[in-house]
């Protein structure tokens with residue numbers, strides 16, 4: 001780690017908010033981008049952003065200076081993304097069908113489709129398509145969805161994703177295959 | 192690799208994540224296998240469909256909003272932390288025999304306070320070790336005590352128990368835990384220790400009624416809280432936190448009232464401007480305008496931040512009445 005980074009970390013540990021900000025502003029756009037792609041909402045992305053950096057701030061005391069700071073930040077980011085999903089799920093009325101939809105069954109989200117029926121976006125075909133893609137994404141497990149968005153939309157390498165999620169590259173590949181297979185299944189009428 | 196394995200690899204191939212050798216093998220197979228070529232085309236079509244998905248754009252504006260919100264949260268976090276440390280000092284003070292409360296209680300408040308390990312470590316409470324007790328505790332290496340055992344009675348709740356050591360041979364155990372003891376604190380609201388306990392309640396109580404009472408007690412005392420001197424920074428910080436972030440407008444209103452009675456400084460000015468610019472409650476915004484108008488008059492000051500905030504509100508507040516008040520205040524202040 002760069003010496004100036006270590007110095008900033010030490011200042012931030014002492015409660016210097018300015019030093020902390022200087023430290024994390026090198027990575028925070030990337031964090032916000034990951035979150036925004038994952039939740040596809042600017043408000044939710046900002047929530048995740050804040051949660052990530054509060055955790056970083058509180059965790060600084062325990063952070064080992066010999067490990068890579070950016071890796072640590074992105075690990076926290078993926079953790080917050082994955083748990084954020086479940087936090088929202090608890091509030092949303094998700095049908096049991098959806099929770100159990102581990103196979104590629106056709107049990108898609110009747111409730112959601114009904115609730116979107118009055119949405120003006122359904123006017124155009126493009127909007128209809130993007131709604132369907134959004135729904136299809138929500139059929140994926142949080143981890144599959146995160147891996148897919150990191151790979152497909154943001155072009156992270158498989159080993160980078162593995163490091164962020166603290167799992168093997170093999171697991172990332174397997175989850176990515178499953179994500180692609182399930183998405184294609186959901187969207188077969190369009191492609 | 193056989194046909195099935197190659198077919199599985201096609202998504203990774205499209206993402207460019209195969210090694211050079213693997214990619215070459217896939218290309219060779221594709222040249223010879225119609226089914227895999229068709230699969231590749233189908234995958235490309237799928238990729239196009241998914242890629243067209245509109246995304247939330249991370250603009251500089253969005254990034255700056257996120258940074259500002261984080262900044263507020265971090266400030267809150269550091270203030271909360273320092274207030275808590277002061278409270279621990281203050282409360283441990285209450286239990287030392289030297290300390291006497293002022294009589295003629297003006298405020299009595301019942302609060303639960305978590306102090307934990309540090310508390311037992313720092314206090315010198317008289318020990319009465321019960322004979323036959325099997326729980327031997329050590330709260331400090333240099334100074335063995337059984338203080339913790341004595342606190343495990345009555346209303347004390349324990350939480351966050353962590354074992355540090357467990358030796359089955361000797362039967363020695365060592366652990367830490369948080370003890371939460373409801374305490375009755377009775378004292379004059381002018382008393383610095385009492386104020387600290389109330390400051391703690393303002394920031395940490397889940398009960399809006401408790402928060403309101405605590406802020407109210409500080410506000411009621413008015414100028415006498417500070418006695419003309421500077422207000423206790425911990426108390427002031429707690430009131431600022433309440434003003435800026437308490438979910439209950441009644442608590443915010445009382446916090447504003449209490450702060451406006453303290454010597455008007457930069458911290459208080461910023462907090463009041465924050466309310467004027469960000470509080471969703473129009474009544475709070477009007478109260479902030481009135482407060483600024485009054486203090487500006489008394490101090491005969493012409494502060495640029497105040498003027499700018501008032502101008503901004505005069506033009507763009509959603510609420511008619513707030514705009515009007517801002518205009519009037521601006522005329523008064525800039526005279």
Ligand SMILES: [Zn+2]
Nearest residue numbers: 194224226227
């Ligand atoms: Zn083939």
